[in-house]
Amino acid sequence: MQIERNASLKALNTFGIEAKAAFLATFHSADELRLILESTEIKNFPKMILGGGSNLLFTQDYDGLILKNGISGIECIREDEDHFYVKAGAGENWHDFVLTCIKNGYAGIENLSLIPGNVGASPMQNIGAYGVEIKDRFDHLEAFNLETGDVEIFSGEECEFGYRESVFKRKLKGKYVIVSVTFQLLKKPDFQVKYGAITTELEEMGVKELSIEAISQAVINIRNSKLPNPKDLGNAGSFFKNPVISAAQWKKISAKHPEIPNYPAPENEIKLAAGWLIEQAGWKGKRIGNCGMHAKQALVLVNYGGATGQEIYDHSTRVKESVAEQFGVELEREVNIL
Structure with missing residues (x-):
């Protein structure tokens, strides 16, 4: 466990804004997070969780501890007749997770390709694109209670999903750290191609037979044609x-x-x-x-x-x-x- 002082945050936010944190630490498990929070050095400072830094604007330095979520891992933990239940660490890159699911034939989130950020932010924001939202493919999540140190399970109903909203952006804001998210993904794809320019892009790609790979690539093409890469702008x-x-x-x-x-x-x-x-x-x-x-x-x-x-x-x-x-x-x- 290492806590960095007066740390630059420029590389940790996609706006590329130069800001500093009084303290910065990365955790890779709930146990590591618990140890960091028990440190007497930072006990009385305010604390903030940072994922991929893709939905954040720093307008000032942060006089407290920023905790970088580095929890990784992707695993199909069970399946039933119609679904795969896939668990991902909250620190996993979202797009990489989508591509892993596509590679393994886990359908349902291909329309969410190339959305920036990490897995942990996906239920917090109820991210969505091209006719699909996280709430449509969500099973449950595990979250670390910053007050008690316990890891609790939240169902979809308990997350109180709304349009780009969840309970973690409202009454539970700053009280929990999302540790992992489990998605209920499909064995038989339910292709969503009516929203936006997906159908047109698929035709231009010459796709004759729909697949989750083709839809993902169409979404990637559309997003790349419209949205600037944070590495460039x-x-x-x-x-x-x-x-x-x-x-x-x-x-x-x-x-x-x-x-x-x-x-x-x-x-x-x-x-x-x-x-x-x-x-x-x-x-x-x-x-x-x-x-x-x-x-x-x-x-x-x-x-x-x-x-x-x-x-x-x-x-x-x-x-x-x-x-x-x-x-x-x-x-x-x-x-x-x-």
Whole structure:
């Protein structure tokens, strides 16, 4: 066990923001985490868990202990007639996990290829793309209770999944560390190709027979054509959530802007495309200083190099205010701000 002092976080966040932590430690098991937390050196400091750093914006240094989740391992722990139950360490890279599942014929998460981050963040965020969300393929997770030191099991119902939400982002925020996630994956694929440009991409690829490999590659191609690689341009993927509005609000907005893309949401609400709103407000490809909304995807805020976290945050505020003024819709940041 090693605790690093005054540690740089630049390589640990996909925005590439230079920030420092008073302490930094990596754990590879619940037992290691327990030992670190028992250290008298850091006992009274605030603590934060860090996964892949792909959904985080540092606007300041962190005067506490950052715990880097390094728990690894992928294992099919059981199966039934229709499913494989696949357990993954929370520190595993998400895309690598998806590719491992595809290689082994475990279906159901191929549409979630190339999403940045680690496995542990997937239920926390209820990540989703191209018609699939984690809650659709989730079985249970194990989480370390920071107060008691116990490892507890959470079912899907106990995770209280919502749109890019879970109980770990709300009332249990900062109280647990996700240790592992077990997914209920399919033996017989249920191909989801209606959302986005997957069908078109499959046709351009010349795919004659659907497979989870083909769908994964189509998603990878689409994402690579639209989204910048964080290694080239610092970013955290989609910076804002797609807003969900009431039917009454939709009636007012659609009367003024009938062309707005919209999708049905639970409880008779309407989901709007945040990227479309941002583009129509004039922010797509617009750069101010060292940051701006990407030229190919208005939903992605990028660091062109040298931007501070505060610069990026301020730019997101300008975008939010502009969209609210033009459309009367409040955008919510998907990225966690520190």
